[in-house]
Amino acid sequence: MRCAGCHPVRPELQEIYNRLFAAFGAQHWWPADSPLEVIIGAVLTQNTAWVNVEKAIANLKQHRLINLKRLSRLPPAKLARLIRAAGFYNLKAKRLHSVVKQLEARDGVSGLKRLRTTRLRAELLTWSGIGPETADSILLYALGRPVFVIDAYTRRILLRHGLLTDRETYDEIQQLFQANLPRKARLYNEYHALLVRLAKTFCRTRPLCTGCPLKEWVPGFQSSRVPGLDPLNP
Ligand code: SF4
Structure with missing residues (x-):
């Protein structure tokens, strides 16, 4: 142990x-104009490709909804229609609505900034739909915390x-x-x-080790090296 x-x-x-x-x-991560936009993106990106999140965020921007007060007044059903491109939109609308309410109760992003990292992380993990990866994405990319x-x-x-x-x-x-x-x-x-x-x-479901910057670290790569042969994908 x-x-x-x-x-x-x-x-x-x-x-x-x-x-x-x-x-x-x-x-140049995270591609966003504000910490609130990072938080919205972190919720929307769960189980979907970033390109779909971009479409949903563009839609929110078009309706001037990257704004805590406006978002909080928006009924989840309407929010769901606006973020449809991000997939699982009913679930994500509920999650986002809940996060927005929690943020409001905390005095927005500036309220989060006043909390120490350990306490803030523990609190984010109590929010509906926020797991460790989303919480840490918010801490790192929205708030600049070293997690x-x-x-x-x-x-x-x-x-x-x-x-x-x-x-x-x-x-x-x-x-x-x-x-x-x-x-x-x-x-x-x-x-x-x-x-x-x-x-x-390179490191896709089927790895493309040849040409990858980390190929020397593949176990056995040096000993079994054959020029042009992908060691994980012979
Ligand atoms: S060398 Fe390593 S990181 Fe690169 S594709 Fe192969 S397994 Fe993935």
Whole structure:
């Protein structure tokens, strides 16, 4: 059993970041004009592609609804029609409506900013429809707090490189990153965005290791290397 607070030392995590940044450059996340827009996007992006979220947010913008008061007055049924492009729109409208009400009760984004990160994270996790990934996306991308966002792409990449066993919880993976990297929001912001980029370009369901900036870390890659052969996809 591992002691509480002990995490494996993984210098590879910094090296992986260096390689990804060298390969892809800055990703300029989160693409939004305000913290409220980030929060809305974080709720809408659950189980859907970002391109669909963009359409829903464009619709809200067109109706001048990236505004807490106006959004809070909007009935969920009307909100559902406006965010239809994001999928699961009835459910997401209810969630968004609930988040907006919670935000209002907290004096909006400025009220959230007054809370310390640990307390704020614990509170966000009590909000309807907000799980760890959404809470951490809000903390990092809307509020600039140094918390690492873990998603399915992160798990997949680390698993394929032998850095996870597939038994770790969300919080354990988050601690693995945070214990092995400087506690900096800008670094976590960029790192998560780079992992998403990696998963979409190379580390797909069927990995395209050849040409991937991390190919040297595939277990057995050096020993079994055959020029032009993808080691995970022979
Ligand atoms: S080398 Fe292969 S397994 Fe590793 S990140 Fe790239 S595509 Fe994924």
